[in-house]
Amino acid sequence: MKYLADIGGYAIMVVEVFKKPTKWRIMKTLILKEIDELIFGSLGIIIFISFFIGAVVAIQTALNLTNELIPKNLIGFATRQSIILEFAPTFVSIIMAGKVGSYITSSIGTMRVTEQIDALEVMGVNALNYLVFPKIIAMLFYPFAIAISMYVGIFGGWLAGVFGGFLTSADFVEGLTLEFIPFHVSYAFIKTLIFSFIIATIPAFHGFYMRGGALEVGKASTTAFVWTSVVIIITNYILTQLLLG
Amino acid sequence: MIEVSNIHKSFGDAHILKGISTVFETGKTNLIIGQSGSGKTVLLKCLLGLFSPEEGSIIYDGQKYSELSGAQQRNLRQDMGMVFQGSALFDGMTVAGNVMFPLEMFTKLATSEMEDRVNIVLKRVNLVDADHKYPSEISGGMQKRVAIARAIVMNPQYLFCDEPNSGLDPKTAILIDNLIKEITEEYNITTVINTHDMNSVMEIGENIIFLKDGLKAWEGTKHEIFKTDNEAVTNFVYSSELFKKVRQMYIEERN
Numbered sequence: 001m002k003y004l005a006d007i008g009g010y011a012i013m014v015v016e017v018f019k020k021p022t023k024w025r026i027m028k029t030l031i032l033k034e035i036d037e038l039i040f041g042s043l044g045i046i047i048f049i050s051f052f053i054g055a056v057v058a059i060q061t062a063l064n065l066t067n068e069l070i071p072k073n074l075i076g077f078a079t080r081q082s083i084i085l086e087f088a089p090t091f092v093s094i095i096m097a098g099k100v101g102s103y104i105t106s107s108i109g110t111m112r113v114t115e116q117i118d119a120l121e122v123m124g125v126n127a128l129n130y131l132v133f134p135k136i137i138a139m140l141f142y143p144f145a146i147a148i149s150m151y152v153g154i155f156g157g158w159l160a161g162v163f164g165g166f167l168t169s170a171d172f173v174e175g176l177t178l179e180f181i182p183f184h185v186s187y188a189f190i191k192t193l194i195f196s197f198i199i200a201t202i203p204a205f206h207g208f209y210m211r212g213g214a215l216e217v218g219k220a221s222t223t224a225f226v227w228t229s230v231v232i233i234i235t236n237y238i239l240t241q242l243l244l245g
Numbered sequence: 246m247i248e249v250s251n252i253h254k255s256f257g258d259a260h261i262l263k264g265i266s267t268v269f270e271t272g273k274t275n276l277i278i279g280q281s282g283s284g285k286t287v288l289l290k291c292l293l294g295l296f297s298p299e300e301g302s303i304i305y306d307g308q309k310y311s312e313l314s315g316a317q318q319r320n321l322r323q324d325m326g327m328v329f330q331g332s333a334l335f336d337g338m339t340v341a342g343n344v345m346f347p348l349e350m351f352t353k354l355a356t357s358e359m360e361d362r363v364n365i366v367l368k369r370v371n372l373v374d375a376d377h378k379y380p381s382e383i384s385g386g387m388q389k390r391v392a393i394a395r396a397i398v399m400n401p402q403y404l405f406c407d408e409p410n411s412g413l414d415p416k417t418a419i420l421i422d423n424l425i426k427e428i429t430e431e432y433n434i435t436t437v438i439n440t441h442d443m444n445s446v447m448e449i450g451e452n453i454i455f456l457k458d459g460l461k462a463w464e465g466t467k468h469e470i471f472k473t474d475n476e477a478v479t480n481f482v483y484s485s486e487l488f489k490k491v492r493q494m495y496i497e498e499r500n
Contacts, residue, residue: 023350025349114333115330115331118329118333119335122295122325122327123327123347123351124320124323
């Protein structure tokens with residue numbers, strides 16, 4: 001019953017976010033601040049993880065290709081497919097659910113605990129629009145971060161494959177272009193856009209409607225991470241079935 | 246003037262306000278006192294429009310809140326200033342930014358005009374030198390003064406304060422109480438203060454209502470509170486030996 005109430009509450013929140021918009025002059029500043037915080041602030045960790053995961057995928061594939069009949073360019077092919085189809089859009093989104101999601105829940109939750117949200121509401125400000133809308137807009141830039149993740153992941157795979165002595169650069173590049181389906185990139189970005197909305201709104205819901213003190217802010221952040229991850233995984237399955245199935 | 250008539254408010258099975266009627270007068274500091282859980286905060290939130298009472302009405306200078314449209318309610322809210330218990334200043338903004346926030350949100354004033362207005366109210370609360378500081382860089386008393394400045398920057402008709410001097414030392418608490426009283430008289434606004442600080446009651450209690458178990462148990466002035474024989478009030482107000490002695494001295498002096 002509580003889950004149903006939460007789903008209903010979340011839907012109402014999403015509608016409220018788009019009502020009674022804040023002045024553009026103020027909103028513009030908030031959006032730029034959120035882009036800096038949510039997107040640029042996450043690039044470091046995205047690049048770091050993408051590079052090493054790409055490298056590991058290439059090495060794992062190479063070590064499992066024991067049959068001499070299987071061409072080495074399969075390492076490039078497998079790296080490309082893993083990174084573009086799943087690692088960059090889904091795995092990085094789960095990492096972002098932890099990094100960005102906990103920031104969103106804790107910052108909004110702290111505002112709730114310290115009555116800053118009440119202060120906004122007393123003034124007649126639509127607190128949901130003021131706090132959540134800039135985050136949703138900022139997260140529209142998230143696919144750019146995922147594009148970087150794809151490039152860096154594949155670069156990591158190339159570096160590990162070539163300099164690890166598993167294959168030549170030409171083999172890797174040949175594998176990268178082998179049976180390339182451009183729609184796979186579109187599929188990845190469609191997923192990313194939907195995940196960006198999930199990452200911006202589910203943690204915001206948990207922060208905005210939390211009650212209690214500092215301890216509850218921590219609990220809300222954990223709950224938000226769990227639910228954001230669960231929803232990303234389920235949405236990933238549904239989208240994969242719909243778009244590729 | 247705010248006229249509250251027979252308001253009821255419940256949360257689930259808990260009936261918090263059980264039919265409160267009173268009048269909060271303009272130009273006076275109206276105090277709501279009572280023990281924790283008596284319904285003070287719920288009443289204040291009903292006055293602010295954050296909670297909707299199930300029964301009864303709240304009338305702000307002839308405007309019945311429940312009969313106003315959404316836009317009219319929002320306009321009315323812009324005539325309200327609120328000082329929260331914990332100040333509720335926005336962490337990411339400077340003192341000046343906090344005070345300017347309502348002006349930026351709801352007026353079309355040029356930046357220079359807003360800055361002038363901010364300087365006037367910061368001067369009024371003696372905080373001109375702190376305008377560039379962040380809330381975390383100033384004391385609790387200064388934060389309360391910033392909250393007061395933010396609450397009055399839009400020239401409100403109604404000022405609400407939730408325990409404005411909680412957590413402050415006695416000297417600063419008296420300064421805050423007096424500042425609120427002076428502003429109330431100077432701007433001729435209707436001020437409602439939610440408190441359980443007896444020093445505030447004695448200092449600025451021009452009109453006091455005492456709540457007990459969601460009902461108005463007593464109403465009067467700070468002078469009348471010394472003389473009342475209402476048991477609920479005397480048990481609450483004179484629970485400390487100090488206040489018992491103060492009351493005794495007051496009565497002896499009057500006799």
